[in-house]
Amino acid sequence: MMKSLLLACCLLFTGAVQAAQPDPALVKQVNAFVDGWHDDAAHARMVYFDKMAPDGVYIGTDRSELWQREAFRAWGRKYFEGKKAAWIFHATRRNVHVSDDGKLVWFDELLDTENMGHCMASGVLRKTAGGFEILHYQLSIAVPNEVADQVTGLIKAAEAKAAAKPATGS
Template identity: 40%
Template sequence: MFKKGIFFLIICSLFSFQKNISDDEKIKKEINQILDNWHAAAGRADFDAYFHLLSDESIYIGTDATENWTKKEFMAFAKPYFDRGKAWNFIALERHIYLSSDKKTVWFDELLDTQMKLCRGSGILIREKGEWKIKHYVLSMTIPNENAKEVVTIKSPLENKILESKN
């Protein structure tokens, strides 16, 4: 009888563990789809679909040192691009998704194929009123280590002005 009880507990534990794994995988699949849809909405210049996926309190940090926008500011910046019928087209080549233990917060990083060649994106999604919303997103250009000195030379004039204004 004792062996049957232990066997039953082991089987229940395995099913519970499997359920948690499948729940995690289901959420990760959903997040992948949301992020793919978000990037695709920009690619087809669908302003409403793109910005619907951002939380009202979201922050978007672009590749330029001056680009740290609220949703409203980012919408104002992006509107002319979307109105032209061509915004930007990012395609995820690789993505890693991580879940909080309560499964209400997700963070991710992605390698993107863009008009700027390879870029990295990272961000946070949260559950708001039963929907996943992008709360924070950071886009960065990749720079090969062997070219860092050249890039620093190119960006120094503008960024020196920013540094001086912050001191």
């Protein structure tokens, strides 16, 4: 499954699946769907996870964060249950592209977030008879080039510290 999803993403970005000029009405639907998805997280509504395809993948900002939907739901439950908000993302720009057959939509977006500052993300949606579902979403923290060396230094130090920790367990 993961290989077929990666192949679909590669085909999208290499041009094997031609991108049609998106219909403004479709772009409006996509924006409403993705904005609604972000709003579900902002209001800690568990339906957030149901908007992902059963075989959908979410890639977070930590290198350990690569989940299929049910694993993502299990991990994220603690952020949704009994809270007013899980995480808050507001798109400030989104580019939408659609395959010629209209079955796949991909987008990239700039986000303002409440706890991580500026982020960037990209996603792939599948259009179904019931609407859209998220096949793939990847979130990254937008690091200004002026501080990239400092950030990569912090990452290297954190990874070295983690690697130096003795293994626990039996």
